Amino acid sequence: MKTFYKSLLAVTFAASLLSLFSCSKKKTLYLYNWTYYTPDEVIAKFEEEFNCKVKLDVYATCDEMYAKLKAGAKGYDLVIPSNDFVSIMLKQGMIQEIDQSKFTNRDKINPVVTEKLTFDPDMKYCVPYAFSATGVMVNKNKVTGDYPRDYSIFEDPRFAGHATMMDEMREVLGCALVHLGYDLNSLNDAELAEAEALVKNKWSPNLVKFDAEGFGKSFASGDFWLCQGYPEIVYGEVDESLWEDTIEFFIPPEGGPATMDCMVVLKDAPNPELANEFINFIHRPEMYAIFIDTFRYPCIVNTEALQYTTKPSMYPPEQANTCTLKEDLGDSVEKFYNIWQRIRFAD
The missing domain is CATH 3.40.190.10 (Periplasmic binding protein-like II)
Structure with missing residues (x-):
């Protein structure tokens, strides 16, 4: 009996060590995004599926984000600046190419949206996150x-x-x-x-x-x-x-004026693979629908998500067609x- 309990204790201890080791090896995605712009539900589902942690830091303006990165802030993987700042960051070599092999939901992006990204219409360096108009x-x-x-x-x-x-x-x-x-x-x-x-x-x-x-x-x-x-x-x-x-x-x-917020992977991202997985993950139509339902934006960027939405948007998407x-x-x-x-x- 003592031998049995010793064996059971050894197995339990080994399992605990394995669990601890597994947790310590979890990768972390460091996401830098606008305040109140990342649905908690999407983050939780991503963490569960990819066995990782997402650490979110936020900014109130693109100027704040850009100044922090230019001042030498390190450790961020994925950032979501507006289109004009994406253009600036691209010219300054601050972002890396999107891993197209992981971007299997590329076809979900509305072509009308990518045509507006004149500096990167092929989504080589950025992927649209949301289109917002005043x-x-x-x-x-x-x-x-x-x-x-x-x-x-x-x-x-x-x-x-x-x-x-x-x-x-x-x-x-x-x-x-x-x-x-x-x-x-x-x-x-x-x-x-x-x-x-x-x-x-x-x-x-x-x-x-x-x-x-x-x-x-x-x-x-x-x-x-x-x-x-x-x-x-x-x-x-x-x-x-x-x-x-x-x-x-x-x-x-x-x-009127419009803004396209886009996901970009920073040049020195610690976990670019995980960042690319997140880009693709959020553009699964059922995941993007959570984003739309959370913030009530018109479904413009990923129109296939519309079939999964459960709440009306603030305004019809066609109103934004004339925006620049x-x-x-x-x-x-x-x-x-x-x-x-x-x-x-x-x-």
């Missing part, structure tokens, strides 16, 4: 009668003192440029001068302020009746049962910066 939101409880459904709505005196636009130069000036019939990424001095005059003389007088983050709460409280910005900021502050009766969201027919990606303008972005200073700090 638009216009009207508080239907505060306004009676009809109103313009283009950017001229910001000139409507009914909204004076209850309107806001984003505190972001490419956003606001981009809206002005497309409203005037110009390219959202225009660097033409005459066109930019027209856009500046439109914002300064016709739109700004109606605005309470330029606001990039707090407008959702002010919309929900009834202080703001008209907002330009990302719809999720407003929808996230209004009770879902009130969405239909409270919010009208539209993207003007002339279009904000491109990396290099040093020429200084033109926008100078105009923005004159608008923001006008007497």
